[in-house]
Amino acid sequence: xxxxxxxxxxxxxxxxxxxxxxxxxxxxxxxxxxxxxxxxxxxxxxxxxxxxxxxxxxxxxxxxxxxxxxxxxxxxxxxxxx
Amino acid sequence: xxxxxxxxxxxxxxxxxxxxxxxxxxxxxxxxxxxxxxxxxxxxxxxxxxxxxxxxxxxxxxxxxxxxxxxxxxxxxxxxxxxxxxxxxxxxxxxxxxxxxxxxxxxxxxxxxxxxxxxxxxxxxxxxxxxxxxxxxxxxxxxxxxxxxxxxxxxxxxxxxxxxxxxxxxxxxxxxxxxxxxxxxxxxxxxxxxxxxxxxxxxxxxxxxxxxxxxxxxxxxxxxxxxxxxxxxxxxxxxxxxxxxxxxxxxxxxxxxxxxxxxxxxxxxxxxxxxxxxxxxxxxxxxxxxxxxxxxxxxxxxxxxxxxxxxxxxxxxxxxxxxxxxxxxxxxxxxxxxxxxxxxxxxxxxxxxxxxxxxxxxxxxxxxxxxxxxxxxxxxxxxxxxxxxxxxxxxxxxxxxxxxxxxxxxxxxxxxxxxxxxxxxxxxxxxxxxxxxxxxxxxxxxxxxxxxxxxxxxxxxxxxxxxxxxxxxxxxxxxxxxxxxxxxxxxxxxxxxxxxxxxxxxxxxxxxxxxxxxxxxxxxxxxxxxxxxxxxxxxxxxxxxxxxxxxxxxxxxxxxxxxxxxxxxxxxxxxxxxxxxxxxxxxxxxxxxxxxxxxxxxxxxxxxxxxxxxxxxxxxxxxxxxxxxxxxxxxxxxxxxxxxxxxxxxxxxxxxxxxxxxxxxxxxxxxxxxxxxxxxxxxxxxxxxxxxxxxxxxxxxxxxxxxxxxxxxxxxxxxxxxxxxxxxxxxxxxxxxxxxxxxxxxxxxxxxxxxxxxxxxxxxxxxxxxxxxxxxxxxxxxxxxxxxxxxxxxxxxxxxxxxxxxxxxxxxxxxxxxxxxxxxxxxxxxxxx
Numbered sequence: 048x049x050x051x052x053x054x055x056x057x058x059x060x061x062x063x064x065x066x067x068x069x070x071x072x073x074x075x076x077x078x079x080x081x082x083x084x085x086x087x088x089x090x091x092x093x094x095x096x097x098x099x100x101x102x103x104x105x106x107x108x109x110x111x112x113x114x115x116x117x118x119x120x121x122x123x124x125x126x127x128x129x
Numbered sequence: 130x131x132x133x134x135x136x137x138x139x140x141x142x143x144x145x146x147x148x149x150x151x152x153x154x155x156x157x158x159x160x161x162x163x164x165x166x167x168x169x170x171x172x173x174x175x176x177x178x179x180x181x182x183x184x185x186x187x188x189x190x191x192x193x194x195x196x197x198x199x200x201x202x203x204x205x206x207x208x209x210x211x212x213x214x215x216x217x218x219x220x221x222x223x224x225x226x227x228x229x230x231x232x233x234x235x236x237x238x239x240x241x242x243x244x245x246x247x248x249x250x251x252x253x254x255x256x257x258x259x260x261x262x263x264x265x266x267x268x269x270x271x272x273x274x275x276x277x278x279x280x281x282x283x284x285x286x287x288x289x290x291x292x293x294x295x296x297x298x299x300x301x302x303x304x305x306x307x308x309x310x311x312x313x314x315x316x317x318x319x320x321x322x323x324x325x326x327x328x329x330x331x332x333x334x335x336x337x338x339x340x341x342x343x344x345x346x347x348x349x350x351x352x353x354x355x356x357x358x359x360x361x362x363x364x365x366x367x368x369x370x371x372x373x374x375x376x377x378x379x380x381x382x383x384x385x386x387x388x389x390x391x392x393x394x395x396x397x398x399x400x401x402x403x404x405x406x407x408x409x410x411x412x413x414x415x416x417x418x419x420x421x422x423x424x425x426x427x428x429x430x431x432x433x434x435x436x437x438x439x440x441x442x443x444x445x446x447x448x449x450x451x452x453x454x455x456x457x458x459x460x461x462x463x464x465x466x467x468x469x470x471x472x473x474x475x476x477x478x479x480x481x482x483x484x485x486x487x488x489x490x491x492x493x494x495x496x497x498x499x500x501x502x503x504x505x506x507x508x509x510x511x512x513x514x515x516x517x518x519x520x521x522x523x524x525x526x527x528x529x530x531x532x533x534x535x536x537x538x539x540x541x542x543x544x545x546x547x548x549x550x551x552x553x554x555x556x557x558x559x560x561x562x563x564x565x566x567x568x569x570x571x572x573x574x575x576x577x578x579x580x581x582x583x584x585x586x587x588x589x590x591x592x593x594x595x596x597x598x599x600x601x602x603x604x605x606x607x608x609x610x611x612x613x614x615x616x617x618x619x620x621x622x623x624x625x626x627x628x629x630x631x632x633x634x635x636x637x638x639x640x641x642x643x644x645x646x647x648x649x650x651x652x653x654x655x656x657x658x659x660x661x662x663x664x665x666x667x668x669x670x671x672x673x674x675x676x677x678x679x680x681x682x683x684x685x686x687x688x689x690x691x692x693x694x695x696x697x698x699x700x701x702x703x704x705x706x707x708x709x710x711x712x713x714x715x716x717x718x719x720x721x722x723x724x725x726x727x728x729x730x731x732x733x734x735x736x737x738x739x740x741x742x743x744x745x746x747x748x749x750x751x752x753x754x755x756x757x758x759x760x761x762x763x764x765x766x767x768x769x770x771x772x773x774x775x776x777x778x779x780x781x782x783x784x785x786x787x788x789x790x791x792x793x794x795x796x797x798x799x800x801x802x803x804x805x806x807x808x809x810x811x812x813x814x815x816x817x818x819x820x821x822x823x824x825x826x827x828x829x830x831x832x833x834x835x836x837x838x839x840x841x842x843x844x845x846x847x848x849x850x851x852x853x854x855x856x857x858x859x860x861x862x863x864x865x866x867x868x869x870x871x872x873x874x875x876x877x878x879x880x881x882x883x884x885x886x887x888x889x890x891x892x893x894x895x896x897x898x899x900x901x902x903x904x905x906x907x908x909x910x911x912x913x914x915x916x917x918x919x920x921x922x923x924x925x926x927x928x929x930x931x932x933x934x935x936x937x938x939x940x941x942x943x944x945x946x947x948x949x950x951x952x953x954x955x956x957x958x959x960x961x962x
Contacts, residue, residue, distance in 0.1 A: 052612050052647030084133055084505065084527055091531035096593060099539070100651070102677060103597050105726065106670040107612070107648040109733035111740055113637035114613060114660030118629040124615040124659070 054108060061100055069093025132500050133509075133527050135696070136518055137460050139495035139951060144455040144471065146444070146484045151453045154474030154484050155437045155954075156217040161470055162955025164457040165496065169445040178442040186227070187435035193230045194428055197420050200237055204417055211425045214956070217433035219478075226427050233423075236416050244409045251402045252340060256351070257379045258395045260306050261388060263334050264355045264381060268304075268388075304381035305356040305367050309374060310342075311335070314352050317374050321356070324366050329358035355381065433956050440954055456489075458951055460498050464488065494520050496951040503561075505530065507583045515936040516946025523692045525940055532682065532939075533931055534583070538590035539678070540873035540927035543881060545602035546919055547591025554585035587928075597652040598874070602915075603881035605658035609649060613656045617643040634661060639734035667878075671871040673725050679867025679938070680718045683860070686942030687711055693943060705787030709780035710856060710942075716777040718864055720770075721747060727762055750774060785853040789846045855941070863938040869930050877923050884914055 070093075073086040116124070142164075146154050158164060170178060201208060218226060309317060314333055321331055332355050339348040354376075356367055371378050382388045444455040459467055464486065471484040497518050501509045509526045511533070518524050541547065558581050560566055569575055577584070599605045618624070618637045621644070629635075639645040649655075653670070657663040687710050694702040724743050732740050745759045750770040761767070892907030894900065940946070 052609070052650055054647055057648075057650035081502070084530070087527045088531050091528055092535075095531060095535045098678070098681065099535075099594065099597060099674070102674045103652055103670070104648050104650070105729045106673065107654060108729060109731075110639050110645060110666075111732065111734055111737040112662075112665070113618075113639045113644065113734075114656050114666075115634050115636040115662040116615070116656075116660055118633055118635065120659050121615055121619065121624065121629060121635060122626075124656075125619050126616075128611060128615065 057104060061097065065093045065097035065100075069097070132498075133505060133524060135523055135692075136497040136499050136521055136948070137462065138521070139458050139498055140461050140464075141489045141491040141493070141495065142457050142459045142464070142467075142486050143489050144457060144467075144484065144486050146453040146455060146471075147475070147480050147482050148446075148451060148453060150475045150478035150480040150484060151441060151444070152217075152437060153219070153478040154471050155440050155455075156433065157470045157474040157477070158467070159433065159437060159440070159954055159956050160216065161466065162953045163463045163467055163470070164459050165951050165953050166440050166443050167456045167458065168443045169454070169456055170443065175442075179446055180438045180442050183438045184435060184442070186223075187431050187438065190227050190230060190427075190431050191435075193234050194424060194431070196234055197230065197237065197424055200241070201417060201421060201424070204413075206417055206421050208424050209421045211429065215426050215430050215433075217437050217956075218430045223430075223434055226430060229423070230427060233416065233420055237413075237420070240409065240413045240416060244406070244413060247402060247406045247409060251399065251406060253377075254395055254399050254402065256308050256336075256340065256377060258392065258399065259336050259338075260308060260353050260355075260379050260381070261392050261395070263336070263353045264304070264306050265388065266334070267332050267355055268385075302357050302359055303364055304383070305358070305364070305371065305378060306354065306381040307371060307376045307378035308336070308351045308353055309371075309376040311350060311352045313374050314354075317354075317370070317376075320370055321367065324370060325358065325363045328360055328363045329356050329367065331356045436954070436956065452484075457486075458496055459486070459488075460951070494948070496520070497522075497948040498951040499524060499526070504582050507580050508533065510579075511583075511932065511935075513950070515940070516944070517948045517950050519945045519948040521696060522945055522948070523689050523696075523943065525689070525935070525944055528685070528689075529935060530586070533935055534586035534590045535594075536678075536682075536870065536934055537587045537927050537931040538594040539674075539870045540930060541587070541591045541877060541923065542594035542598040542874055543600045543602065543877065543919075544592050544595035544606075546881070546915070546923075547588050547593075547595050549588075549916075549920060550584060550591060550924065551588030554581050554588055557581040558585055587924075598878070599653040599655055599658065600878060600881070603878065603885045605653075605655035607655045609651065611656045612646050612649045612654050613637055614644055614646060617641070636662075640737075645734070664875075668871070668875070671874060672868060675867045675870040676864060677722050677725060678870065679864055680714070680722050682867070682934075682939055683863060683942055684711075684714055684719070686939045687714060690943035701791050702788060705791060706784060709784040709787070712780045713777045713784070713857060714860055716773040716780075718860060720773055724762060731762070746770075781853065781857060784856065785850060789842065789849050792845060793842060859941060863941075866938055867934065869934070873923075873927055873930055877919070877927070880923065881915075881919055884911060884919070888914060 069090050072089050076082050076085045076089070144154075175181065198208070318331060318333070321329065333352050334354075336351045336353055339350045341347070342349050358364055358367060368378070382391055440455075441453070444453040447454055467486050471486060475483045497520055499509060499518070505526065508530045509524075512518075512524070512526045512529060538547070557566065557578055561578075561581065566578060569578065595601060596608075615637065618641060621641050624635065637644050653667070657666055660666075687707065690710075691703065691707055694700065694707060721743070724746065728741070728743060739760060741760050741762050743762075745756055746762065746766070749755055749759075751774065753771070753774075755767060889907065889911045892900075892904040892911075895903060
């Protein structure tokens with residue numbers, strides 16, 4: 048593909064999304080016997096999923112080496128993905 | 130915070146029950162299921178307890194019920210449905226139930242006996258009828274003259290002596306007729322021939338319809354035999370031989386007329402008997418109907434009654450005050466409900482004096498009660514499987530609701546497999562109220578059903594991690610365009626077709642501008658699934674991910690310990706245990722996490738030839754050496770690392786000696802007259818309100834606690850030493866243990882790839898109509914193997930490892946788990962087998 052991927056945009060978007068889930072949403076959980084459990088679940092989910100995604104994108108941000116492809120793959124991708 | 134975060138407050142209480150209303154009070158409490166009763170007569174054998182007579186009566190009734198149920202089952206009936214759970218019966222009603230059930234059992238026994246004897250008779254008559262009928266064939270056949278009589282087996286054309294020969298021999302012909310088992314025919318015949326040769330004629334014929342053998346109950350085609358003989362001794366011999374072979378012998382009338390007469394009479398009797406048998410069967414069906422209707426209710430009633438009496442046996446009977454005292458563990462929240470139940474019970478039994486409950490202070494450790502709903506019950510049970518939380522300790526379950534499925538998903542990550550698991554669990558959840566699902570008897574199915582919410586979350590998180598790993602049935606998806614540009618690399622390095630033909634493998638170089646265009650925004654780039662060196666990249670990524678997540682998980686565990694220290698009012702442990710633990714963990718392993726992130730951000734392809742190795746730096750940090758070829762990650766790295774290592778090493782003696790020394794100092798400092806609850810988290814027993822079971826020695830030893838603590842200083846020190854060693858060594862080994870996240874996710878990815886390459890891809894080889902037909906069995910094989918190997922086997926494996934990580938690596942940072950559960954006395958819903 049021709050378009051370059053920006054680095055900042057996904058960081059901002061996903062941080063905002065998981066921030067919404069983990070920090071903002073707990074304020075809106077209705078009162079009831081399960082309020083504490085639901086808030087815990089929201090915060091834990093946000094932390095786990097955000098951290099996992101962050102590790103994935105940071106590991107690829109500055110690659111030290113590139114993929115090694117077979118010649119058939121290169122023939123094919125050269126024209127398919129451009 | 131709700132009760133899922135920490136177990137509820139449970140107190141010891143005493144119930145004072147009037148003997149008249151004790152039964153109904155306990156029954157009411159059992160219906161509500163609030164309290165756990167303690168046995169106040171532990172040294173009394175079950176045969177000497179007060180209510181042993183009533184318990185025995187209940188057991189007798191249960192015996193009758195078992196007999197009734199067996200009869201129902203033998204008749205192929207199903208017991209009726211139970212509309213709502215009946216309450217434990219009062220004494221009069223119980224008597225009525227006992228009488229009725231015994232009466233029904235008696236009736237049932239009589240009727241079945243009658244029916245059996247009627248059936249026997251009928252069978253007998255029928256056999257006789259057949260014998261006569263078949264024998265008729267022989268005795269009315271005209272025999273050819275002069276043919277010598279020869280016994281021959283299984284032939285129904287055997288002629289018998291006709292009257293002319295009879296006159297010739299001047300003897301009277303007698304008959305023995307009967308029925309014999311078909312397997313014994315040959316030996317019977319042989320014996321007859323040897324014993325009475327020449328003086329008899331035997332003929333055998335099979336019965337036209339099979340009849341029941343009373344001994345074995347199966348249908349056999351009997352063989353009818355008719356022996357004509359002359360001579361008295363021969364007759365006796367024949368009868369003895371028939372006796373030996375267990376034949377059923379019937380009198381065979383001589384003349385034709387008497388035979389027809391007997392046949393008619395037999396017909397008549399058979400008719401009568403059939404009618405009587407029908408009536409008996411109808412009556413039996415009525416009795417069984419009555420039983421089927423009443424049995425379920427009776428069963429539940431008697432079970433409840435027995436349970437109540439067993440509980441009453443545990444109470445101590447205070448003869449002077451004419452009341453029963455029961456000791457219970459009661460959740461403090463429910464004390465008002467208990468009072469209400471006692472009031473209801475007294476009212477129902479018509480007594481005017483009310484029973485009441487009184488709270489009693491105790492120094493014993495109460496049981497743990499954590500209330501769960503259908504969603505949280507599954508997660509609480511996997512935590513409890515390792516150890517029930519100690520009283521009022523922090524409960525790991527609410528965090529495990531999310532971290533357990535998440536850690537499972539890291540090892541299982543695949544969109545396709547996760548989706549299948551999610552849909553399976555969704556089906557179970559949506560239809561959870563259907564009786565067919567609930568009443569399954571297969572244990573394995575029940576295990577899956579109990580964990581349906583667990584599996585639902587596991588599937589959902591697996592879909593998420595599958596997207597991050599970019600694996601859907603081992604294939605990558607290009608939701609966003611890939612970050613690596615093959616064309617740019619090819620143009621830059623002038624990879625012509627000829628060049629490509631001679632070079633099998635070529636690598637994309639991220640140093641060249643335009644080849645790498647920024648990181649893939651969500652997950653792993655799809656080009657890696659096409660690369661031959663994809664494991665080089667993925668291994669590095671997954672290992673670092675496992676270490677980072679592991680250290681975060683363990684750090685969270687240490688932080689949870691803070692809640693325990695604060696709740697049990699042991700604030701000294703915050704400074705003397707939590708702080709050194711945290712410093713040790715963060716200075717060493719938190720720094721490792723920092724190094725990982727730093728290297729990811731700061732080093733790129735431009736310095737790839739000289740990129741520093743984190744592993745070598747980490748080892749050098751501990752050994753206080755340095756490696757010339759391994760350049761530092763940032764300026765000033767060596768002094769920073771030295772400081773961190775010194776800090777970590779310094780925290781070890783604080784952890785080792787801090788708490789014991791603090792406790793020693795508290796002891797030897799001038800003691801305050803009021804002992805506030807700071808040292809002992811639970812109240813010491815006071816003289817008046819102690820548990821009924823405590824003896825005088827227990828009360829006295831309670832006052833000795835400061836001295837006993839002094840004697841146990843060695844034990845405290847030993848305990849703390851073990852804890853320190855366990856913690857410090859554990860930090861290292863547990864961090865390495867989290868690498869199983871990498872190992873299992875690699876195994877899962879490789880297995881799915883193998884299944885794709887070696888099974889499914891072969892179905893796409895032929896691109897014709899025939900190929901389409903071939904695809905069907907190939908897909909079937911792929912589907913079966915996916916479910917069996919990848920979903921079931923890998924799923925169980927990842928489940929097990931996620932469980933281990935929680936139980937050992939996470940929980941040993943804060944959890945003690947030495948409690949016991951509150952088992953309230955409640956009438957469990959009856960399961961009808």
